Amino acid sequence: DVKVTQSSRYLVKRTGEKVFLECVQDMDHENMFWYRQDPGLGLRLIYFSYDVKMKEKGDIPEGYSVSREKKERFSLILESASTNQTSMYLCASRPGVWAGELFFGEGSRLTVL
Amino acid sequence: AQRVTQPEKLLSVFKGAPVELKCNYSYSGSPELFWYVQYSRQRLQLLLRHISRESIKGFTADLNKGETSFHLKKPFAQEEDSAMYYCALRKFSSGSARQLTFGSGTQLTVLP
Numbered sequence: 001d002v003k004v005t006q007s008s009r010y011l012v013k014r015t016g017e018k019v020f021l022e023c024v025q026d027m028d029h030e031n032m033f034w035y036r037q038d039p040g041l042g043l044r045l046i047y048f049s050y051d052v053k054m055k056e057k058g059d060i061p062e063g064y065s066v067s068r069e070k071k072e073r074f075s076l077i078l079e080s081a082s083t084n085q086t087s088m089y090l091c092a093s094r095p096g097v098w099a100g101e102l103f104f105g106e107g108s109r110l111t112v113l
Numbered sequence: 114a115q116r117v118t119q120p121e122k123l124l125s126v127f128k129g130a131p132v133e134l135k136c137n138y139s140y141s142g143s144p145e146l147f148w149y150v151q152y153s154r155q156r157l158q159l160l161l162r163h164i165s166r167e168s169i170k171g172f173t174a175d176l177n178k179g180e181t182s183f184h185l186k187k188p189f190a191q192e193e194d195s196a197m198y199y200c201a202l203r204k205f206s207s208g209s210a211r212q213l214t215f216g217s218g219t220q221l222t223v224l225p
Contacts, residue, residue, distance in 0.1 A: 004156075033212065035215075040122060040217055041217055042117075042119075042199060042215045042216050042217035042218045043157075043199065043215040044215075045212055045213075045214075048212055058212065090157065092157075100145055100147065100162055100164075100203060101147075101159045101162070102149075102159070102213060104156045104157040104158065105156060106156045107156070
């Protein structure tokens with residue numbers, strides 16, 4: 001089974017703090033994604049990465065950055081957290097661009113006070 | 114730009130009743146459509162995709178290009194079907210636009 005692991009299930013941070021969300025997958029997948037999940041808005045793509053050191057902006061990249069130094073790890077960074085970034089963050093991976101199915105992590109619920 | 118619309122945020126049906134979760138999309142090319150499901154306290158996972166034309170857990174979905182719809186159906190709902198369901202679309206074209214676009218989701222509750 002594909003395993004996508006997000007390091008933190010729950011985080012509470014203060015406005016202005018720097019936040020790191022880590023995601024690791026164990027199936028040598030090329031592509032990795034960060035989504036945020038909000039009630040009534042569904043899943044919105046923040047950033048994605050087709051390969052190591054490659055990244056592309058998704059639909060809502062403002063206020064976020066990402067890092068992919070190793071194939072198995074994709075980090076989401078909030079340089080200065082704000083209250084409107086309180087959300088559930090989902091990491092996903094897939095073997096390559098030809099593959100339709102995404103494999104998701106369990107999610108990281110971030111609360112910014 | 115592609116868009117996926119799920120008009121119902123909440124849907125409740127009784128056990129044994131038919132259920133239909135609606136999904137409409139807007140995209141001028143050849144789309145690839147999916148249904149993902151998230152059960153309580155579980156991770157989001159693929160339920161089915163239109164190109165497979167399969168039935169998973171009794172659910173089916175037919176792509177209707179004329180109506181630009183991909184509704185999810187089950188003839189007899191079960192309590193364990195209660196979950197959040199997301200419809201998703203992916204362009205068939207090449208290039209960086211091959212990521213999924215998700216709808217806003219429908220929370221299905223199957224009542225005993």
